[in-house]
Amino acid sequence: MDNKGKILVIDDNEDVLFALHALLSPYVGKVKVSTQPEKIQKFIEEYQPDIILLDMNFQKDAISGKEGFYWLDKILNIDSQSIVVLMTAYSDTDKAVQAIKAGATDFIPKPWEKEKLLATIHSGIRLRESQKEVSLLKNRMEVLNADTAYEIIGESEAMQKTFSLIEKLAGTDANILILGENGTGKDLIARTIHNLSPRSKEVFVSIDLGGISESLFESELFGYEKGAFTDAKKDKPGRMEVASGGTLFLDEIANLSLPMQAKMLTAIEKKQISRLGSTKNIPIDVRFISATNADIYQAVEDVRFRQDLLYRINTIEIHIPALRERGNDVVLLAEYFLKKFGLKYKKDIQNLSHDAKRKLSAYNWPGNVRELQNTVERAVILSSDRFLKADDFVLAQTEGRKHKDKEVLNLQIIEQEAVEKALNRSNGNLNKAAEMLGISRFALYRKINRK
């Protein structure tokens, strides 16, 4: 044991307290002993024990364990996450089962075997650490979510239908499947549903199943115990565990491999998971929102996606329309992004010219809102006028190819195209764009401002 953790021992027998103090002190951070369970609240608040070792019988010769259960209940009322190990002089399996059911973490018969007692304390400390880790991660995610304001722009009929469906399902806890092309706003809608749901005060955790390998996916989603694999240097909770109480957003769900689909199905059905390298079941209370841009029904037909899993995740389906089906929303969104990036890059750009609006409306936006956002951001960065004109927008499917037929050797044009491509691919992130171009951020600034 690595001398960590604070232990509180409560027993009416001074000899037991003395013995436990002497036995545990060399192996843990701190040991506090007391014969007074009435002071438990004060101890919890001031001493903040990681583990409470609690005697079951406080009166001499008492064997019912009633008092132990009474104080266990009090402790769990003060802190439902408390790790309480009950002790009794009468080894009794029924009582042990009762104690665990009542919320104790473990049970130790007296007289104790030293090794067994130390092992129990050790796993209690590990459990406490992982509880702390889970709550730390939850807090971090809450902070991340709290910092971001989500505004959804859309007045088209297609989007109004989507909004009214979202409003209808706001109060429910149903699992939701969001379908839509790349960049249509699936992530944004998932966060909005969470924010409108009864779980809004809890965490929103997301995982992109398209972007990670199968082994990483498993450890990210289910967590692992120290030693489960070579790099598992300490216990780590997975996102399912961290999301408990809140919402888990599974992006690109159709990319899940069949073995992972089976694991996911079990977790959803049984509402519990076990970390890699552990057999212990951890209960989870998660609302699942999944999303995909793939034809998931075709995937079911092709036996690439399990039908039973689909039925678990698609209690309600939301289809997000492609941007080209949203009429004037293109212009509304362009104006919204214009304001946003104008502020970000400190440019005083007033509006879009008529021909710019016409050009944006006529385009078919294969990359949907994300492509529009990138296009406007790039135009804002590159423009020095008060109005954005049609020429300020370079649209991938049309102008990107305008030099294809004729080989371009003009260095300035080649450079300009490279700068635009890098800005596009890096979503306007100047550091990343400069890295792609192999130049400094400062040099990139100069090139942008020269235009």
Ligand SMILES: Nc1ncnc2c1ncn2[C@@H]1O[C@H](COP(=O)(O)OP(=O)(O)OP(=O)(O)O)[C@@H](O)[C@H]1O
């Ligand atoms: N209606 C909207 N109003 C304002 N911003 C939007 C809207 N829809 C999408 N966005 C913005 O467009 C970008 C892409 O949206 P999002 O990431 O939600 O799309 P997605 O469908 O999840 O994409 P992918 O399929 O690649 O996962 C985000 O920056 C998002 O904030």
